[in-house]
Amino acid sequence: MSSGRDPAPAIDEGPTEKCGVVGLSLSERDAALPAYYALYALQHRGQESAGIVTHDGFQQHQHIAMGLVGDAFDEGDIEGLAGPTGIGHVRYPTAGSIDESNAQPFTVSFKGGSLALSHNGNLVNAGEIRDELGDIGHAFTSDGDTEVIAHDLARNLLEADLVRAVKRTMDRIHGSYALTIMHGDTVLGLRDPEGNRPLVIGELEDGYILASESAAIDTLGGSVVRDVNPGELVVLDENGDGFDAYQLVERDRHAHCFFEYVYFARPDSVIDDTLVYEVRRDLGRKLWEESGVDTDVVMPVPDSGRAFASGYAEAAEGVEFAEGLMKNRYVGRTFIMPTQEARERAVRLKLNPIRSTVEGRTVTIIDDSIVRGTTSRQLVSLVREAGAEEVHVRIGAPPITAPCYMGINMATREELIAAEQDADDIAEIIDADSLAYLSNEAVAEAIGTDRSNLCMGCVTGEYPYDIDDEGTDREVNRPVIGDGGL
Numbered sequence: 001m002s003s004g005r006d007p008a009p010a011i012d013e014g015p016t017e018k019c020g021v022v023g024l025s026l027s028e029r030d031a032a033l034p035a036y037y038a039l040y041a042l043q044h045r046g047q048e049s050a051g052i053v054t055h056d057g058f059q060q061h062q063h064i065a066m067g068l069v070g071d072a073f074d075e076g077d078i079e080g081l082a083g084p085t086g087i088g089h090v091r092y093p094t095a096g097s098i099d100e101s102n103a104q105p106f107t108v109s110f111k112g113g114s115l116a117l118s119h120n121g122n123l124v125n126a127g128e129i130r131d132e133l134g135d136i137g138h139a140f141t142s143d144g145d146t147e148v149i150a151h152d153l154a155r156n157l158l159e160a161d162l163v164r165a166v167k168r169t170m171d172r173i174h175g176s177y178a179l180t181i182m183h184g185d186t187v188l189g190l191r192d193p194e195g196n197r198p199l200v201i202g203e204l205e206d207g208y209i210l211a212s213e214s215a216a217i218d219t220l221g222g223s224v225v226r227d228v229n230p231g232e233l234v235v236l237d238e239n240g241d242g243f244d245a246y247q248l249v250e251r252d253r254h255a256h257c258f259f260e261y262v263y264f265a266r267p268d269s270v271i272d273d274t275l276v277y278e279v280r281r282d283l284g285r286k287l288w289e290e291s292g293v294d295t296d297v298v299m300p301v302p303d304s305g306r307a308f309a310s311g312y313a314e315a316a317e318g319v320e321f322a323e324g325l326m327k328n329r330y331v332g333r334t335f336i337m338p339t340q341e342a343r344e345r346a347v348r349l350k351l352n353p354i355r356s357t358v359e360g361r362t363v364t365i366i367d368d369s370i371v372r373g374t375t376s377r378q379l380v381s382l383v384r385e386a387g388a389e390e391v392h393v394r395i396g397a398p399p400i401t402a403p404c405y406m407g408i409n410m411a412t413r414e415e416l417i418a419a420e421q422d423a424d425d426i427a428e429i430i431d432a433d434s435l436a437y438l439s440n441e442a443v444a445e446a447i448g449t450d451r452s453n454l455c456m457g458c459v460t461g462e463y464p465y466d467i468d469d470e471g472t473d474r475e476v477n478r479p480v481i482g483d484g485g486l
Ligand code: SF4
Pocket: 196, 256, 257, 258, 259, 260, 403, 404, 405, 406, 407, 408, 455, 456, 457, 458, 459
């Protein structure tokens, strides 16, 4: 979900995922504790706020707070969330948009009952719908697009049954969305017709769960049933017995976000039947095939580059694979860095090279992405200072040349180092002996799908939606400088 606010720079560099969602319907226990654990498993998808809304058959209960899941809830909060059905949400981190009005799940009461929504994604026509609803008297309390979906759905629920109301809303909203919704004590899951964001159904001992990633289902000891199909509505039975599915919209082609596989999702998650870890290893192998360079040692940027580097080293046969960069695990995923100097220091805070691994040797560093180039420059400099003779950099994705309008915080086009410069120019800027990226074709091959079923907007500038015609405020995704894969 997008807030439309102007987030302040937070940390190094790298795109940040905007949210993780869950929804549960159980038969023998309250949903709050398993929802809490599931959100823990999805913490990497959002660290700004966390929330759970449950329903006990009579009324909703909610606890939504800023911060990490572990900080947002205490035991009393969980105990206060009665009821066997519930939905939950973790939201992305940005220093500038710390604002509880945008924390989720978003709740609304209306003549037809109660609604709660958790949203991962970004609508490209939220402004237009907001204006229309505003004209007929809807009052909004946040500037987020999730509230727009909530109001539109509430309006449709007054005139139609659940499935028809959802269909009407789907016909109105354009953009990316994986939603868990609770209407009364009924939990729904909805995935946009392009399948841009992931959403998966799992079976637990005593009920069913919907989650952004299968790792959340594994955490609860459940088993994956299947992905929610693009354009499909899933309605969990209130008693946890099963679910009904309705294919409300069907498209010839989809637009799965390739960055989920490259960067956002946990490596142990399975998205659309594909294990993310295996995709990353295969991307590493292809990286060697496309641009392998003679080297003494291959090193990942921890932790994000590890799977790529192991695939690369395997394909390179006989080349040493080593952890030459040690990560300080106690530096938080985000911390405020108001100045460039502070941003540069952040790399030293997080990483330290092992001198004996690199001294006097040709080193290849593998990472998953370069956004602004600041981190890469620092990394190369660290490794050179530790005595490396040559430093080559290989990236397991194509160059990021354009922003994302589907719910991911990238840098602005002006900040994207690859928007105007090719790999050789960038190699010079980051002081690497060589730099190479992976091709678009290799990405599609590794994911195991046709290129036409992937969104690769941030590397091609071609989006699955006609952004201008949809009237998107291009300012929506203003920069958040994210984790940078460190
Ligand atoms: S533009 Fe990039 S990050 Fe955004 S949805 Fe498409 S592939 Fe994913």
